[in-house]
Amino acid sequence: MRIAMSTLELIEPRSLKHALDVLRDSQPIVPLAGCTDIYVSINAGMPPGGRFLNLWNLDALRGIELRGQTVSIGALTTFSEIIRSPVAQKRLPALVAAAWEIGAVQIQNRGTLGGNVANGSPAGDSLPVLAATEAIVVLRSADGVRRVRFNGFYTGYRRTVMRPDELIAAIEIPPVGGQQWFRKVGTRAAQAISKIVMAAVRAPHPRIAFGSVAPTVVRAVRTEEVLAAGGTLDEAAAALLGEIAPIDDIRSTAEYRRRVACNLLRAFWTETA
Amino acid sequence: MRFVLNGKKVDVRAHAMKRLLDVLREDCGLTGTKEGCGEGECGACTVLLDGQAVNACLVPFGQVRGRAVKTIEGLRGRHPLQQTFVTEGGAQCGFCTPGMIMAAAALPKNATLEDVRVGLAGNICRCTGYSGIYRAIEAAQQKAGGGKAARPARADRVEGRAGTAGLPRRSPKGEGLQAGGGKAGGGKAGGGKRHARRSSAGAGSGKTVRGRRA
Numbered sequence: 426m427r428i429a430m431s432t433l434e435l436i437e438p439r440s441l442k443h444a445l446d447v448l449r450d451s452q453p454i455v456p457l458a459g460c461t462d463i464y465v466s467i468n469a470g471m472p473p474g475g476r477f478l479n480l481w482n483l484d485a486l487r488g489i490e491l492r493g494q495t496v497s498i499g500a501l502t503t504f505s506e507i508i509r510s511p512v513a514q515k516r517l518p519a520l521v522a523a524a525w526e527i528g529a530v531q532i533q534n535r536g537t538l539g540g541n542v543a544n545g546s547p548a549g550d551s552l553p554v555l556a557a558t559e560a561i562v563v564l565r566s567a568d569g570v571r572r573v574r575f576n577g578f579y580t581g582y583r584r585t586v587m588r589p590d591e592l593i594a595a596i597e598i599p600p601v602g603g604q605q606w607f608r609k610v611g612t613r614a615a616q617a618i619s620k621i622v623m624a625a626v627r628a629p630h631p632r633i634a635f636g637s638v639a640p641t642v643v644r645a646v647r648t649e650e651v652l653a654a655g656g657t658l659d660e661a662a663a664a665l666l667g668e669i670a671p672i673d674d675i676r677s678t679a680e681y682r683r684r685v686a687c688n689l690l691r692a693f694w695t696e697t698a
Numbered sequence: 699m700r701f702v703l704n705g706k707k708v709d710v711r712a713h714a715m716k717r718l719l720d721v722l723r724e725d726c727g728l729t730g731t732k733e734g735c736g737e738g739e740c741g742a743c744t745v746l747l748d749g750q751a752v753n754a755c756l757v758p759f760g761q762v763r764g765r766a767v768k769t770i771e772g773l774r775g776r777h778p779l780q781q782t783f784v785t786e787g788g789a790q791c792g793f794c795t796p797g798m799i800m801a802a803a804a805l806p807k808n809a810t811l812e813d814v815r816v817g818l819a820g821n822i823c824r825c826t827g828y829s830g831i832y833r834a835i836e837a838a839q840q841k842a843g844g845g846k847a848a849r850p851a852r853a854d855r856v857e858g859r860a861g862t863a864g865l866p867r868r869s870p871k872g873e874g875l876q877a878g879g880g881k882a883g884g885g886k887a888g889g890g891k892r893h894a895r896r897s898s899a900g901a902g903s904g905k906t907v908r909g910r911r912a
Binding site: 430431433434435437457459460461464465467468469477479481482505528529530531532534535613614615616 | 713714715716717736737738741744747750751752753755756757758760761763801804816817819820821
């Protein structure tokens with residue numbers, strides 16, 4: 426490791442309540458779940474802080490359950506647990522497909538849905554699914570519970586509406602009501618971070634979301650409107666190009682991403698017809 | 699801090715933020731676990747944490763408290779995988795081998811070739827080549843005999859109506875590595891289906907999408 430251990434501290438809460446009290450009383454502190462993002466930064470000598478809060482043992486934040494018709498996924502639920510979950514397989518096949526594409530088995534065994542959301546990378550593979558399925562982020566603090574629409578959760582590149590004293594407790598996904606679709610494009614199936622990723626729901630008003638085409642995951646709202654109004658795929662693709670803003674970076678180019686975004690849109694629409 | 703290491707209860711004093719990888723190598727003297735990339739990409743540091751394959755470079759020691767860790771040393775040189783990696787030429791320089799073997803040890807019994815490819819996709823080898831590694835795993839699985847898959851076989855993407863189709867498909871029971879590999883060209887189920895669908899998706903969406911599996 427390129428960092429002295431003596432500069433880092435790990436706080437081990439005894440319970441969720443204790444963790445929330447620490448978050449209220451003892452800032453700044455960085456919550457740690459499966460560590461698949463934060464330890465990459467720490468190993469590179471760039472820790473996101475000096476004090477960390479170990480959430481890994483808080484089993485109250487784990488598990489997938491059906492509440493009425495809403496699927497509630499605890500923030501500490503790993504991608505492997507999502508892959509194995511009969512509830513997720515039945516109701517959220519797009520999320521299961523995304524979980525398979527995140528890292529490889531070693532990462533899926535440790536990476537958590539809440540961590541993917543909190544990390545807030547525009548390339549996070551579960552995020553377009555949560556955008557297209559209109560998920561709700563359940564935030565807990567010592568003051569209580571707050572529910573925020575996932576589509577209003579990010580305010581900019583890795584910026585969210587979360588307060589420092591809040592934890593993501595769960596992600597709630599209401600009934601999806603349409604055919605789900607997911608596709609990730611990267612250099613290889615495992616480990617690669619997305620060049621572009623798309624999730625969508627084919628419904629009377631289709632819902633389409635992209636990752637890696639803007640500073641945050643985005644819903645293609647105007648594209649959805651064109652398709653809902655019976656517009657052609659060419660018209661929808663033109664609308665899409667007007668509402669995504671990909672950049673050149675180490676993984677791909679803006680031009681490639683614009684072209685593949687349109688290809689993915691066409692693939693979604695023809696494959697779910 | 700107390701945890702179970704290769705089946706024995708141990709109490710190790712180390713910083714809670716120290717990587718499990720470093721605790722194993724420096725504090726426990728178990729240098730079989732290797733550091734490759736140090737960022738969770740290469741799988742050289744794969745160990746089993748409560749039976750699941752993890753990258754030891756991404757696990758803070760504090761999260762190991764009370765849990766069970768198994769390293770390559772825990773296989774005691776007698777595991778079928780350790781024998782078949784020798785007999786089948788599954789190792790050349792050997793640096794990736796402990797991670798490969800630990801990832802393979804976490805595979806379901808009766809894994810298809812597709813299960814093996816997916817299960818080892820997070821383990822990178824730059825000299826042996828993967829066919830010898832897959833052959834070694836196949837031979838070890840045949841020695842060990844049958845069982846049920848712990849993890850569903852991978853479905854590649856979502857096409858069906860939510861709640862009915864498009865779900866991960868379990869590989870057909872008893873489909874061995876050879877059978878799985880043989881079906882990959884255009885089979886009807888499990889891993890074979892995935893390859894068939896991948897190709898057709900590529901044809902429909904242009905080179906860009908087809909290229910991604912290369």
